[in-house]
Amino acid sequence: MSIGSIPIKFKVRIDPARCMLCERCIENCPYGTYRREGETIVVDSRNCVACHRCVAMCPRDAISIEEKPIDYRSHPLWSREAREAIYNQARTGRIVLAGMGNATDLPNIFDRLLLDACQVTNPSIDPLREPMELRTYLGKKPRKLEIKQGKDGDIELETTLSPNLKLNIPIMIGHMSYGAISLNAQLSMARAVSDLGTFMGTGEGGLHPSLREYQNNMIVQVASGRFGVDIDYLERGAAIEIKIGQGAKPGIGGHLPGEKVGPEVSQTRMIPERSDAISPAPHHDIYSIEDLKQLVHSLKEATEWKKPVFVKIAAVHNVAAIASGIARSSADAVVVDGFRGGTGAAPRVFRDHVGIPIEAAIAAVDQKLRSQGIRNEISVIASGGIRDAADVTKAIALGADAIYIGTAALIAMGCRVCGTCYRGLCPWGIATQDTRLTQRLDPDLEWQHVANLIRGWTLEISELMGAAGINSIESLRGNRDRLRGYMLDEAMMNVLDVKPVGA
Amino acid sequence: MCGIISVIDRSKTGMDGSRIKHALSLMDERGSGEGAGYAAYGIYPDYADYYALHLFFNNLVEPKDKVDEILKTWGEIEYEEEIPTIEQPDLRRTHIPWRYFFKPDCTLMPGSTTPEEDIITMLVMKINTSVQGALVYSSGKNIGVFKASGWPETVADFYQIEQYEGYIWLAHNRYPTNTSGWWGGAHPFNLLDWSVIHNGEITSYGTNRRYIESYGYTCTMFTDTEVVAYLCDLLGRKHGLPEELMVRAFAPPFWDEIDRMKEADCSLNTAIRLTYGSALMNGPFAIVVATADGIVGFTDRIKLRPLVAAEAGDRLYISSEEAAIRRMEPDLDRVWMPKAGEPVIGKVKV
Ligand code: SF4
Ligand code: SF4
Numbered sequence: 001m002s003i004g005s006i007p008i009k010f011k012v013r014i015d016p017a018r019c020m021l022c023e024r025c026i027e028n029c030p031y032g033t034y035r036r037e038g039e040t041i042v043v044d045s046r047n048c049v050a051c052h053r054c055v056a057m058c059p060r061d062a063i064s065i066e067e068k069p070i071d072y073r074s075h076p077l078w079s080r081e082a083r084e085a086i087y088n089q090a091r092t093g094r095i096v097l098a099g100m101g102n103a104t105d106l107p108n109i110f111d112r113l114l115l116d117a118c119q120v121t122n123p124s125i126d127p128l129r130e131p132m133e134l135r136t137y138l139g140k141k142p143r144k145l146e147i148k149q150g151k152d153g154d155i156e157l158e159t160t161l162s163p164n165l166k167l168n169i170p171i172m173i174g175h176m177s178y179g180a181i182s183l184n185a186q187l188s189m190a191r192a193v194s195d196l197g198t199f200m201g202t203g204e205g206g207l208h209p210s211l212r213e214y215q216n217n218m219i220v221q222v223a224s225g226r227f228g229v230d231i232d233y234l235e236r237g238a239a240i241e242i243k244i245g246q247g248a249k250p251g252i253g254g255h256l257p258g259e260k261v262g263p264e265v266s267q268t269r270m271i272p273e274r275s276d277a278i279s280p281a282p283h284h285d286i287y288s289i290e291d292l293k294q295l296v297h298s299l300k301e302a303t304e305w306k307k308p309v310f311v312k313i314a315a316v317h318n319v320a321a322i323a324s325g326i327a328r329s330s331a332d333a334v335v336v337d338g339f340r341g342g343t344g345a346a347p348r349v350f351r352d353h354v355g356i357p358i359e360a361a362i363a364a365v366d367q368k369l370r371s372q373g374i375r376n377e378i379s380v381i382a383s384g385g386i387r388d389a390a391d392v393t394k395a396i397a398l399g400a401d402a403i404y405i406g407t408a409a410l411i412a413m414g415c416r417v418c419g420t421c422y423r424g425l426c427p428w429g430i431a432t433q434d435t436r437l438t439q440r441l442d443p444d445l446e447w448q449h450v451a452n453l454i455r456g457w458t459l460e461i462s463e464l465m466g467a468a469g470i471n472s473i474e475s476l477r478g479n480r481d482r483l484r485g486y487m488l489d490e491a492m493m494n495v496l497d498v499k500p501v502g503a
Numbered sequence: 504m505c506g507i508i509s510v511i512d513r514s515k516t517g518m519d520g521s522r523i524k525h526a527l528s529l530m531d532e533r534g535s536g537e538g539a540g541y542a543a544y545g546i547y548p549d550y551a552d553y554y555a556l557h558l559f560f561n562n563l564v565e566p567k568d569k570v571d572e573i574l575k576t577w578g579e580i581e582y583e584e585e586i587p588t589i590e591q592p593d594l595r596r597t598h599i600p601w602r603y604f605f606k607p608d609c610t611l612m613p614g615s616t617t618p619e620e621d622i623i624t625m626l627v628m629k630i631n632t633s634v635q636g637a638l639v640y641s642s643g644k645n646i647g648v649f650k651a652s653g654w655p656e657t658v659a660d661f662y663q664i665e666q667y668e669g670y671i672w673l674a675h676n677r678y679p680t681n682t683s684g685w686w687g688g689a690h691p692f693n694l695l696d697w698s699v700i701h702n703g704e705i706t707s708y709g710t711n712r713r714y715i716e717s718y719g720y721t722c723t724m725f726t727d728t729e730v731v732a733y734l735c736d737l738l739g740r741k742h743g744l745p746e747e748l749m750v751r752a753f754a755p756p757f758w759d760e761i762d763r764m765k766e767a768d769c770s771l772n773t774a775i776r777l778t779y780g781s782a783l784m785n786g787p788f789a790i791v792v793a794t795a796d797g798i799v800g801f802t803d804r805i806k807l808r809p810l811v812a813a814e815a816g817d818r819l820y821i822s823s824e825e826a827a828i829r830r831m832e833p834d835l836d837r838v839w840m841p842k843a844g845e846p847v848i849g850k851v852k853v
Contacts, residue, residue, distance in 0.1 A: 118706070121704055125805070133757060141778050142777075145742065145778050147745075147748065149745065156767075159774060161773075373717055399713075468706060469706035470785045478781065479713075480709050482706075482709060
């Protein structure tokens with residue numbers, strides 16, 4: 001017997017009383033949801049992914065979209081997703097792919113951590129009147145300073161500092177490669193970070209020549225496929241990041257389908273046109289921690305020890321011990337990517353079930369490095385599911401030096417988190433290489449949206465710090481006394497080393 | 504709120520405790536009668552080579568036996584006694600103050616360049632974390648801290664501080680917020696040579712505590728002032744930073760100022776902020792730190808607590824209020840208000 005068609009996910013309706021037949025919805029939908037027949041717009045709801053491009057473009061607010069218009073018989077165990085995954089696999093016999101971050105409704109720890117403010121016993125600080133310092137340096141710090149005091153009392157510094165990245169604000173944009181996203185999307189973000197005095201990652205896709213004007217604010221990535229890597233690429237980056245894993249799919253590699261590898265992507269990645277770009281699960285020259293150390297050293301040697309080298313790992317159970325190994329490899333920062341991290345496409349079973357939350361991972365990593373007395377050896381960068389200024393502030397209070405955003409920056413450029421990046425037809429011109437779609441994204445406009453977002457967060461973080469009586473970010477970092485757990489269990493609070501509300 | 508006052512005689516001439524008692528009592532408005540304390544340097548000349556360990560015992564049975572045993576394992580007790588006190592009508596005696604004059608056995612800490620200090624630090628942490636009913640609150644050579652819950656004059660009379668002669672005095676009148684009424688929570692805080700008095704609240708306490716604990720210190724007194732003493736020990740003693748630079752690490756200039764400095768200064772200050780970012784203290788505070796060599800007073804980076812300094816001959820005074828200084832010495836050569844984060848340093852003449 002045939003499984004038949006599964007219920008549609010979205011029901012699209014056009015209000016004929018409002019529609020003016022301008023056909024913008026037809027032009028804007030790359031999935032073929034709309035067509036015109038005579039004096040009506042006909043809708044094929046099954047094609048809709050709820051990217052909201054049509055809704056945003058309709059001049060008459062004529063379109064409405066309803067989620068899950070047809071219910072299954074409800075059942076607590078056999079959810080809609082569980083049943084549909086089975087229909088899908090019964091038909092195809094393949095791995096189910098899914099986009100964006102973890103979609104299960106596990107509790108979010110950030111939402112259960114509350115921040116502090118001053119009352120009476122100490123004054124809050126007004127960021128409009130007093131300086132508020134968010135400047136952050138990423139890289140190794142000396143354990144102690146060696147100084148020499150001359151006869152005349154002059155103090156001379158004997159310690160030489162390792163190269164550090166100077167960030168005006170502790171918010172960076174994480175690695176999303178050219179190929180996975182469009183050049184216009186990368187250009188917009190690059191211009192935003194260089195305007196703000198922070199950094200973004202190139203992702204594993206090389207550095208397109210038109211991004212070179214922003215190279216001083218770009219971190220170049222070396223991942224297991226080594227796409228786009230040569231000495232010129234390494235030398236252009238402000239820092240180099242070795243990608244071991246990613247929070248959305250720990251333990252597995254990546255796959256950019258050949259359709260996305262057009263002439264430009266092919267040149268930037270240094271692979272033949274139309275060939276699939278496959279990043280293996282492990283780096284085949286890193287089978288143990290010593291091998292990682294060698295790669296860190298080789299990259300440093302190649303760039304004359306002038307650039308910080310970061311190592312990015314997915315937050316897995318043993319993340320603290322792994323980070324401590326990385327701290328000993330002469331790497332300058334470890335990026336920990338939590339299980340809510342976004343991605344273009346990941347096997348659903350990985351996206352939803354592998355890895356741990358970033359909050360717990362940061363707390364564990366910071367604690368382990370401190371207990372071993374090597375916290376100064378390495379900076380800690382948190383990423384994966386950071387949505388707003390409060391998440392940033394909490395991540396830093398838990399012990400992170402800085403954070404990476406990903407999805408939030410895409411949303412600032414229009415992304416609606418529709419989760420269909422893997423189809424290469426992103427209606428907002430982000431996760432696509434189709435020029436008809438990428439031209440929808442105007443870097444001259446969108447860079448300002450990205451910059452505005454980060455600027456807005458910066459103001460909010462300054463206010464939160466001022467309210468807590470803190471005027472420099474160093475005093476927020478690892479200051480878990482200014483966090484309280486609300487509706488978190490005791491074991492979780494022990495891991496986070498925070499007290500419950502009221503204590 | 505809290506009131507602080509400190510004095511050093513740079514020629515090391517002794518001063519008895521009667522004047523500082525009057526000065527501190529003048530600032531009763533700044534306290535609540537729940538805590539006051541004094542620290543004095545140079546008061547035990549007969550035992551100058553021994554560490555004077557001051558402890559609060561809840562009783563003289565179990566906790567004291569345990570402490571005796573620990574001390575005997577790690578060195579030799581030259582002399583011990585209950586610290587002489589006189590009952591005061593408005594002071595409730597909840598602990599028994601005791602003092603040991605102790606010499607650690609350096610052979611027990613091989614591989615250390617400062618075995619005596621390391622043993623004492625270790626013993627303080629060990630007793631305070633593992634012996635119920637015992638608290639070491641003073642552990643330097645030729646130094647003593649005297650503190651309790653009560654008004655400044657009551658605590659002074661309880662310990663008869665006018666009987667002690669010191670060349671440095673620190674005094675503190677407390678308005679408790681975080682640990683009320685507990686004798687251990689009164690200031691000064693001391694570790695080895697370092698004593699600290701503090702007015703204010705350190706909003707970066709969590710960061711400072713995590714930092715200092717990763718160097719083997721354990722915070723046991725539930726108050727932010729304690730970390731100041733440990734941070735001084737780490738930066739000043741173990742890392743060998745001169746006072747100016749230590750204060751620079753605690754209350755550094757803003758980046759805007761650093762960016763405008765000449766190259767050598769800029770790189771020195773940048774290096775301090777990068778290396779000691781976690782030792783930066785935030786929040787409103789005025790602090791005086793003392794060692795046998797001198798005193799240093801400083802405030803937070805935007806001076807949210809008062810601090811005034813004055814000189815008269817060899818004596819340097821640092822206090823919350825000028826009036827309190829004038830109570831000790833009406834005839835001052837110079838009085839000034841230090842800028843935010845700028846240290847006032849008084850060193851003994853060598
Ligand atoms: S965009 Fe709106 S108004 Fe235009 S045709 Fe579509 S539904 Fe009608
Ligand atoms: S990037 Fe585009 S395709 Fe991907 S979730 Fe956002 S809107 Fe959808």
